[in-house]
Amino acid sequence: MLFQVASLPSLLLLGLASGTTRAATTAAGTIRTVYKFQDTPYTAIENVGVRSNGDLILNTITAPKVYTLNPTASSPSPSLLYEFPGATSVLGIAQPSPDLFAVVVGNYSTATFQGIPGSFSVWTLDFTELPVKVNKVTSIPQAHALNGMATLPGSLTTVLVADSSLGAVFSVNIQDGAHKQVMQNEVFEPTSSFPLGINGIHTSGNTLFYTNSAAGTFGSIPIASDGTSAGSAKAIASAPSEDTYDDFALTSGRDAFVATHQTSLFEVDPDGTQRMVINSPQLNNPTSLVFANGINTACVVYVVTAGEAESNGTAAVSGGVYAVTVC
Ligand SMILES: *[C@@H]1O[C@H](CO)[C@@H](O)[C@H](O)[C@H]1NC(C)=O
Ligand SMILES: *[C@@H]1O[C@H](CO)[C@@H](O)[C@H](O)[C@H]1NC(C)=O
Numbered sequence: 001m002l003f004q005v006a007s008l009p010s011l012l013l014l015g016l017a018s019g020t021t022r023a024a025t026t027a028a029g030t031i032r033t034v035y036k037f038q039d040t041p042y043t044a045i046e047n048v049g050v051r052s053n054g055d056l057i058l059n060t061i062t063a064p065k066v067y068t069l070n071p072t073a074s075s076p077s078p079s080l081l082y083e084f085p086g087a088t089s090v091l092g093i094a095q096p097s098p099d100l101f102a103v104v105v106g107n108y109s110t111a112t113f114q115g116i117p118g119s120f121s122v123w124t125l126d127f128t129e130l131p132v133k134v135n136k137v138t139s140i141p142q143a144h145a146l147n148g149m150a151t152l153p154g155s156l157t158t159v160l161v162a163d164s165s166l167g168a169v170f171s172v173n174i175q176d177g178a179h180k181q182v183m184q185n186e187v188f189e190p191t192s193s194f195p196l197g198i199n200g201i202h203t204s205g206n207t208l209f210y211t212n213s214a215a216g217t218f219g220s221i222p223i224a225s226d227g228t229s230a231g232s233a234k235a236i237a238s239a240p241s242e243d244t245y246d247d248f249a250l251t252s253g254r255d256a257f258v259a260t261h262q263t264s265l266f267e268v269d270p271d272g273t274q275r276m277v278i279n280s281p282q283l284n285n286p287t288s289l290v291f292a293n294g295i296n297t298a299c300v301v302y303v304v305t306a307g308e309a310e311s312n313g314t315a316a317v318s319g320g321v322y323a324v325t326v327c
Contacts, residue, residue: 115145200247
């Protein structure tokens with residue numbers, strides 16, 4: 001998660017000239033608004049999942065709500081799926097088996113951009129039978145700021161969750177609720193000036209990829225079958241100056257498309273080469289993305305945005321869902 005922070009300078013375009021975009025012969029970098037929230041007070045979308053039928057699952061951080069949205073409808077409009085009790089926000093999402101999702105629920109302070117320790121829990125959204133079943137898996141009292149979520153390779157029942165404040169990763173068994181901290185690493189930690197360390201996490205093979213928003217890094221670490229580390233972390237890329245990495249999506253070739261504040265999407269190759277796919281004011285604080293239909297070779301991604309909170313007399317702007325071509 002990441003809100004616009006007043007102290008973050010606006011995006012500097014210097015150094016991000018046209019040479020950093022994909023080849024002009026492709027259609028990469030076009031953007032289309034799928035849906036933009038217009039409600040008051042504003043709605044910030046924090047993360048997104050994709051069902052097997054192509055519908056999107058939208059988690060909001062400004063309310064404890066999950067919506068579903070058919071992005072290919074002629075006039076896409078979200079339906080409220082569930083409102084979680086006793087929390088302010090819904091954050092990370094992972095899909096350990098087809099149409100079974102796990103989500104992070106908890107409290108984030110919009111004043112400090114920090115999680116409230118002791119407020120976090122993991123829930124499941126089960127679309128395999130309708131009506132959808134929503135179940136609380138477990139509270140995670142020791143967590144401080146749960147954020148991104150990933151599947152554990154080889155497991156249909158365990159997910160990994162990043163803690164942006166502790167610089168840690170927890171494993172959570174969604175069947176029996178068993179959970180524990182499996183990693184803590186200085187490369188995951190926040191900085192003294194920015195409270196969000198490890199943010200997005202995704203796995204491919206036996207590798208966990210992560211962004212650290214505060215450190216401005218994208219990296220990887222080998223993991224064992226229980227989610228503990230099996231080697232040293234490797235830095236792959238750094239966010240361009242003045243930009244901030246948020247959550248991301250991986251292709252089958254382990255290219256990462258990274259939602260990057262304040263208004264862009266970057267593609268990072270496994271060797272660390274990165275290029276800007278798009279920089280558009282429509283992508284107002286992009287927070288995460290999924291490939292269309294969940295197919296990681298798709299040329300369309302759906303990027304969700306937080307918009308911006310009211311600040312210093314400027315009205316709030318809600319987030320939305322945007323279709324961006326990436327190849
Ligand atoms: C989280 O927020 C909800 C809704 O405002 C509140 O009822 C609950 O007490 C909070 N939990 C913690 C641990 O602060
Ligand atoms: C708020 O806006 C006013 C008028 O544009 C400006 O002078 C002031 O520096 C701003 N304050 C902050 C904290 O950004």
